[in-house]
Amino acid sequence: MAESLNTRSGLLSCKLQRLRNNYLDLLQSCLTGSIYRDLPQSLFNLNSFDPRLREHGLDWPAQAQTMIGGKRMANLRTLMESVIAENVPGDFIETGVWRGGACIFMRAILYAYNIADRCVWVADSFEGLPAANELENPADAGSTFHAYPQLAVPLEQVRENFRAYGLLDQQTKFLKGWFKDTLPTAPIQQLALMRLDGDMYESTMDALTNLYPRLSHQGYVIVDDYHGVSACKAAVHDYCDANGIHPEIIEIDGVGVYWRKFDTTRHDRVSVAPSHSDMSDEMQISLLNEALFELSWTVITYLNQSLTGRDGEIARLNQSLADREGDVARLNQALVDREGDVARLNQALVDREGDVSRLHQSLTELQKEVTALYSSNSWRITKPLRSIGHIIRGSRGNDDKVRPPYTIDSSMVNSPITRDISPKLIWEDDLRLKINDVEFYLSIDTDELKTRISTSDSFLLGKPKHLVEKAVTIGQQGRIDKIFEMGILQGGSIVLYDQIFGPQKIVAIEHALEPVEPLARYIAKHRKSHIIKPYYGVNQANRSAMEKILSAEFPNRDVDLIIDDCSHLYEETREAFNISFPYLKNGGLYIIEDWAWAHWSGDYWQKDHTIFSGRKSLSNLLIELFMLAASCPGFVKDILVEHSVITVSRGDEELPAGPFNIADHYLLRGKHFGAWL
Numbered sequence: 168m169a170e171s172l173n174t175r176s177g178l179l180s181c182k183l184q185r186l187r188n189n190y191l192d193l194l195q196s197c198l199t200g201s202i203y204r205d206l207p208q209s210l211f212n213l214n215s216f217d218p219r220l221r222e223h224g225l226d227w228p229a230q231a232q233t234m235i236g237g238k239r240m241a242n243l244r245t246l247m248e249s250v251i252a253e254n255v256p257g258d259f260i261e262t263g264v265w266r267g268g269a270c271i272f273m274r275a276i277l278y279a280y281n282i283a284d285r286c287v288w289v290a291d292s293f294e295g296l297p298a299a300n301e302l303e304n305p306a307d308a309g310s311t312f313h314a315y316p317q318l319a320v321p322l323e324q325v326r327e328n329f330r331a332y333g334l335l336d337q338q339t340k341f342l343k344g345w346f347k348d349t350l351p352t353a354p355i356q357q358l359a360l361m362r363l364d365g366d367m368y369e370s371t372m373d374a375l376t377n378l379y380p381r382l383s384h385q386g387y388v389i390v391d392d393y394h395g396v397s398a399c400k401a402a403v404h405d406y407c408d409a410n411g412i413h414p415e416i417i418e419i420d421g422v423g424v425y426w427r428k429f430d431t432t433r434h435d436r437v438s439v440a441p442s443h444s445d446m447s448d449e450m451q452i453s454l455l456n457e458a459l460f461e462l463s464w465t466v467i468t469y470l471n472q473s474l475t476g477r478d479g480e481i482a483r484l485n486q487s488l489a490d491r492e493g494d495v496a497r498l499n500q501a502l503v504d505r506e507g508d509v510a511r512l513n514q515a516l517v518d519r520e521g522d523v524s525r526l527h528q529s530l531t532e533l534q535k536e537v538t539a540l541y542s543s544n545s546w547r548i549t550k551p552l553r554s555i556g557h558i559i560r561g562s563r564g565n566d567d568k569v570r571p572p573y574t575i576d577s578s579m580v581n582s583p584i585t586r587d588i589s590p591k592l593i594w595e596d597d598l599r600l601k602i603n604d605v606e607f608y609l610s611i612d613t614d615e616l617k618t619r620i621s622t623s624d625s626f627l628l629g630k631p632k633h634l635v636e637k638a639v640t641i642g643q644q645g646r647i648d649k650i651f652e653m654g655i656l657q658g659g660s661i662v663l664y665d666q667i668f669g670p671q672k673i674v675a676i677e678h679a680l681e682p683v684e685p686l687a688r689y690i691a692k693h694r695k696s697h698i699i700k701p702y703y704g705v706n707q708a709n710r711s712a713m714e715k716i717l718s719a720e721f722p723n724r725d726v727d728l729i730i731d732d733c734s735h736l737y738e739e740t741r742e743a744f745n746i747s748f749p750y751l752k753n754g755g756l757y758i759i760e761d762w763a764w765a766h767w768s769g770d771y772w773q774k775d776h777t778i779f780s781g782r783k784s785l786s787n788l789l790i791e792l793f794m795l796a797a798s799c800p801g802f803v804k805d806i807l808v809e810h811s812v813i814t815v816s817r818g819d820e821e822l823p824a825g826p827f828n829i830a831d832h833y834l835l836r837g838k839h840f841g842a843w844l
């Protein structure tokens with residue numbers, strides 16, 4: 168009989184403990200907000216619930232009643248259960264309660280263990296933290312907690328929170344005010360556990376100073392912010408050092424710590440007898456069942472409300488998603504429309520380009536007809552057509568329409584074939600020439616050519632007078648429309664040829680990198696950028712650079728005149744001939760200037776100080792050209808050798824396809840030509 172009674176009471180106490188656990192577990196997850204996945208406050212900039220943060224009390228919940236997290240709540244429960252089990256006498260206090268969550272939990276633990284003769288003290292300003300008193304508590308210097316309105320929770324709200332859990336009664340006592348004012352006179356006899364959560368040196372020190380002496384032997388001190396706020400830790404150590412206390416500090420969760428008080432002066436103290444009421448286990452079970460039921464109901468109601476709230480939120484999000492999708496669809500449509508516009512504009516552009524190229528084509532044909540008429544014998548009867556030719560060239564941007572009036576110069580009277588137009592050359596002396604509004608200064612002095620520069624008013628021309636006259640003669644013998652020149656120097660020759668020939672195109676290359684500024688100004692002033700094209704930094708023997716320019720500028724290989732006044736070195740001049748000769752049109756002229764430097768009279772060019780010292784004579788190329796003319800008269804029609812200039816006339820026979828090399832075309836009876844001079 169006695170055995171079955173024992174079994175029954177064992178079963179009841181097991182059931183009671185299980186109920187306590189269920190009730191306190193559920194309450195803990197309500198108070199921390201984990202059960203609702205309560206979001207952190209907006210100042211944390213986190214838009215979702217993170218269980219790890221909440222477990223360690225590292226965020227401030229938006230709705231829930233405590234911010235200390237699951238681990239510190241569990242620690243509070245363990246220590247309370249310990250003092251209850253060991254009958255350590257005294258009440259329980261938290262200094263710094265915020266929304267009261269930890270205190271509500273303390274009160275609930277008393278309820279679960281049916282303890283009616285102990286209180287929970289709830290101490291707080293209920294207005295937030297105090298501003299730092301840096302003079303008295305230098306460790307608080309810089310503290311900004313007082314500026315957080317989120318930390319100021321009014322007393323009425325905290326009471327309301329207790330009430331919501333059915334735990335607001337006489338066993339909960341509120342101490343409103345700054346700790347320094349309330350704690351010294353608080354009517355607390357004895358404490359079994361003190362939980363300090365005031366976040367500052369001052370708050371921690373005030374709590375220790377006023378409450379630690381009232382803490383029972385084997386009672387607990389919990390310091391919530393020991394690792395979270397260094398001032399708090401400093402207060403603990405200052406207090407302990409000052410009072411000769413050497414606590415064994417135990418970690419809770421990396422933030423909070425606790426220690427147990429052992430009061431050696433009272434080691435013989437006997438624990439008070441358990442003061443539980445006489446309520447039977449059945450009765451307690453029934454009360455706890457009721458409390459658990461009510462709590463569960465509260466949770467379910469709250470969860471329902473929050474579900475409704477979430478549903479509303481989902482509906483709002485769905486609506487804004489639908490709106491966004493509408494926007495995206497509209498933007499897509501606008502994009503499609505724009506693409507249509509772009510395609511239409513592209514098509515119109517292509518059509519216009521077609522029109523322009525057709526117009527160019529018909530202009531070119533008209534130009535050819537006019538040119539043919541120009542060179543026909545019926546010059547006088549084609550006068551009206553000549554006017555048309557000028558107009559056509561003018562419409563292409565060619566400045567021919569403003570060409571200067573041409574007169575017959577006395578120096579040309581003896582020319583074998585004269586044209587009835589020629590530029591007016593005014594020689595002030597043998598070195599100074601004027602054509603229209605352009606002046607030239609002629610020089611063949613090597614030193615002067617190196618130092619003198621062109622200006623906008625006067626171009627330096629590295630040629631003697633007779634070469635200028637030769638150019639005029641060439642212009643009279645036939646139309647020179649396309650010119651390729653090697654050696655720009657100071658741009659004088661380009662301007663000279665432009666003035667004398669009025670060509671369609673002059674392309675020139677120069678080894679020097681620096682563009683000739685007066686030449687650029689001349690081109691801009693006369694709007695001839697489509698006619699005069701200087702290329703700088705090009706070596707005449709650089710096949711790839713030369714080919715690139717020639718093939719781009721003269722794709723029809725119809726150059727009328729090529730003038731090489733460039734390096735005057737045998738190898739380079741020969742390679743330039745190989746590259747550019749195929750671009751000369753049938754009947755075109757290839758002029759190489761200063762071919763005879765190795766043979767010039769006097770002793771200047773016969774000594775070793777000149778730029779040509781040690782170099783093969785350019786006359787070697789003359790010999791090869793003669794041999795070419797002899798072996799391939801169809802390639803070279805004739806060669807005119809003058810004392811400083813050689814003029815090669817292109818024959819009518821097509822050159823073979825592929826790169827041209829003069830050495831492949833003269834016959835040598837099986838011998839090799841190796842530049843003898």
Ligand SMILES: C[S@@+](CC[C@H](N)C(=O)[O-])C[C@H]1O[C@@H](n2cnc3c(N)ncnc32)[C@H](O)[C@@H]1O
Pocket residue numbers: 232233234235261262263264265266267268269270290291292293294295296297318319320344345346347364365366367369370373
């Ligand atoms: C971090 S909160 C406490 C959190 C709370 N223990 C919990 O469970 O969520 C700090 C609280 O301490 C209070 N407090 C801090 N220093 C105080 C002081 N010297 N006097 C009165 N209240 C103080 C603040 O008003 C605030 O409510």
